[in-house]
Amino acid sequence: METKRMIFVILISVLLSLSLPVRTDYVRPQPRKTLHFPWKPKHPSLPHQVHISLAGENHMRISWITDDNSAPSIVEYGTLPGQYTFSSSGETASYNYLFYSSGKIHHTVIGPLEHDTIYFYRCGGQGSEFQLKTPPGQFPVTFAVAGDLGQTGWTKSTLDHIDQCKYDVHLLPGDLSYADCMQHLWDNFGELVQPLASARPWMVTQGNHEKEKIPFFTDAFESYNARWKMPFEESESTSNLYYSFEVAGVHVIMLGSYTDYDELSDQYSWLKADLSKVDRKKTPWLVVLFHVPWYNSNHAHQGEGDGMMAAMEPLLYAAGVDLVFAGHVHAYERSKRVNKGKSDPCGTVHITIGDGGNREGLAQKYIHPTPEWSMFREASFGHGELKIVNSTHAFWSWHRNDDDEPVRSDQVWITSLISSGCLAEKAYESSKILVSP
Helix, strand or coil: CCHHHHHHHHHHHHHHHHCCCCCCCCCCCCCEEEECCCCCCCCCCCCEEEEECCCCCEEEEEEEEECCCCCCEEEEEECCCCCCCCCECCCCEEEEECCCECEEEEEEEECCCCCCCCCEEEEEECCCCCCEEECCCCCEEEEEEEECCEHHHHHHHHHHHHHHCCCEEEECCCCCCCCCCCCCCHHHHCCCCCCHHHCCCCCEECCCCCCCCCCCCCCCCCHHHHCCCCCCCCCCCCCCEEEEEECCCCCECCCCCCCCCCCCCHHHHHHHHHHHHHCCCCCCCEEEECCCCCCCECCCCCCCCCCCHHHHHHHHHHHHHHEECCCCCEEEEEEEEEECCCCCCCCCEEEEEECCCCCCCCCCCCCCCCCCCCEEEEEECEEEEEEEECCEEEEEEEEEEEECEEEEEEEEEEECCHHHCCHHHHHHHHHHHCCCC
16 A cells, blocks of 8 residues: 555656756656654753854854753853853743643853854753854855755755855744644754754744644744744844844844734834844845745745735835745745836845755646746755855855755856945835834
8 A cells, every 4th residue: 555655656746747847857856754863862961952043243042952950051162172261051941732841941142252263062061062163254154045944854965965065054944843743853853953053053933834833722833932042132023933133244134924914013013123223334235034935936835925025025125135035835946136026126036945855845836937037946855055255246056955966956146236226226215114103
């Protein structure tokens, strides 16, 4: 029975692939199974699921879990192995989800830290030593981008490819673990990504698979908020579901597709205020991430981002956002500069990159003919790299996971809006939109 089912799935995949606008010489690899993790049990006080994130200027948040509730939330760190000249204490969290109880979740902020420097650190006063590298303080700076990761063989392939590239910060536009209420999968995901997430900051936003709400029993995003604390307080947000941060000369905004976004919402008010404070002399590049794409020529999830787009696109256009990254659709697509559903030289480049390796498979059916604003689209697993070279130019590349070899399948040089004259042209209109009450 299982053999027949596999043959049927493979046959359907082959038939669907015939309709995709990709190279005729490309043969799509087979789907891969969900990973099983033979994690070895650890002493209750030893740290596991270690990951780091940016936490305000020159600071980093170290997060980890212990099974011992009495374990201290201390991080010792320094610039030489085994020599910890600094230490910081932090806070803890925990949660219950039906019959599951999390361990003690630690969040400790360290700093101030030097730019572009390797630090060695230890969590809880014992256990393994980790090392991290802080981002540079000026251009160039490189971001690795991959959404909808999950925990499959393709996830492992994506992470292996990201590990091979020289990047400073990982950006993840939602759908992390695909735990979907099975809380032990959050633990598995934390162990899976620890080798990368403990060495470079992972900046994430939520997707639909992080909601996990059970009416009358659990609130939405309870697990996500407890485990993946982002710098929302440092960016004057009231919610972990939307925040901003700056690295080198880039202002990055992470928005929530699954919290209120209309003009009367807290998120809308916060976004408007955050955009009005951006100093393009200090941060000439402006990048935004959220989960549900606004520009999508795939049949999957058509129209789901229309409401958020109607409310917030005028703000992004007025502020001169250079790039938007989204996930949700399990495929890759890059647009021209767009606004109001059509090409606009002063608009934003939208990139859908929900192809990190999730268990639900690829979204292989596209709308035909191709919309005039769509520059490249393909249903394959992979990741992207954004290297911002200077205040005027950035190089974007998308790397398909092709038989475990990283293949650069799409690439483009992008010119910043501030250098194109667009911001000067719409300065008056922008001031009315962003400053008005």
